[in-house]
Amino acid sequence: MIEAEWWEYDSADEMADAVAGDVGFIIESALDARGASLVALPGGETPKAIFKALAAKKMPWKQVTIIPTDERLVPMDDQRSNIRGIAQTFIPAGARVIPITGDIADYKLAGNSADARLQDLPWPPDLVWLGMGQDGHTASLFAGPDLQGALDAPKARRAIGVMPDPMPEDAPVARVTLTRSAILSARTILITITGKKKRELLEGAIEDGQSSKLPIGRLLAEVDQPIDIHWAP
Numbered sequence: 656m657i658e659a660e661w662w663e664y665d666s667a668d669e670m671a672d673a674v675a676g677d678v679g680f681i682i683e684s685a686l687d688a689r690g691a692s693l694v695a696l697p698g699g700e701t702p703k704a705i706f707k708a709l710a711a712k713k714m715p716w717k718q719v720t721i722i723p724t725d726e727r728l729v730p731m732d733d734q735r736s737n738i739r740g741i742a743q744t745f746i747p748a749g750a751r752v753i754p755i756t757g758d759i760a761d762y763k764l765a766g767n768s769a770d771a772r773l774q775d776l777p778w779p780p781d782l783v784w785l786g787m788g789q790d791g792h793t794a795s796l797f798a799g800p801d802l803q804g805a806l807d808a809p810k811a812r813r814a815i816g817v818m819p820d821p822m823p824e825d826a827p828v829a830r831v832t833l834t835r836s837a838i839l840s841a842r843t844i845l846i847t848i849t850g851k852k853k854r855e856l857l858e859g860a861i862e863d864g865q866s867s868k869l870p871i872g873r874l875l876a877e878v879d880q881p882i883d884i885h886w887a888p
């Protein structure tokens with residue numbers, strides 16, 4: 656079983672301060688070591704308060720490049736766009752925010768195009784920060800016909816197009832996601848989740864390992880390094 660350390664908080668606000676502190680430390684350490692930092696941030700609702708606390712930190716944001724862990728294939732000004740929330744918070748701070756999708760409607764082509772964009776970045780990321788949906792998806796590794804391809808993509812492949820099946824209720828659209836190998840190549844992996852239901856789901860997925868039916872379980876079964884999981888009710 657993987658080595659996972661759970662950090663529990665009394666509230667989402669408390670988690671936001673703590674995780675912003677940890678992510679800030681990861682970025683500053685990368686800046687000290689390499690003079691630049693690349694981080695992949697999750698979409699969805701859970702990280703928003705943490706983004707705010709992180710963006711308020713004084714650091715040389717101009718040296719920080721941010722990509723999303725995954726993107727929903729919607730226009731960039733759509734509420735559901737992951738890069739929209741990231742850009743709104745971190746561009747004013749001075750960070751370099753890079754979208755991974757444009758206006759390619761075909762999800763497989765959009766995945767190829769995202770991969771090409773990411774090939775231009777210095778790899779690996781200092782951090783891949785993941786969330787998890789109520790259905791056990793993470794980034795946009797979803798159940799469906801494209802899951803295996805995203806899990807088994809060759810080491811050099813960084814992003815791929817995915818059609819969730821079943822579709823998630825909150826954003827029922829095709830996606831582009833970092834592949835399992837791209838996620839696992841990160842120097843640090845961190846997960847943030849809220850609520851009892853997600854906690855039980857994640858604990859079960861970790862315990863089931865390779866035999867997990869959930870994308871997050873299949874992803875984490877291959878993690879080599881220790882990971883931190885931050886949880887608030």
Ligand SMILES: O=C1O[C@H](COP(=O)(O)O)[C@@H](O)[C@H](O)[C@H]1O
Nearest residue numbers: 697698699700701786787788794
């Ligand atoms: O669709 C997505 O959902 C997950 C989880 O989001 P949350 O709102 O339940 O926190 C997110 O991590 C992922 O990036 C996003 O595309």
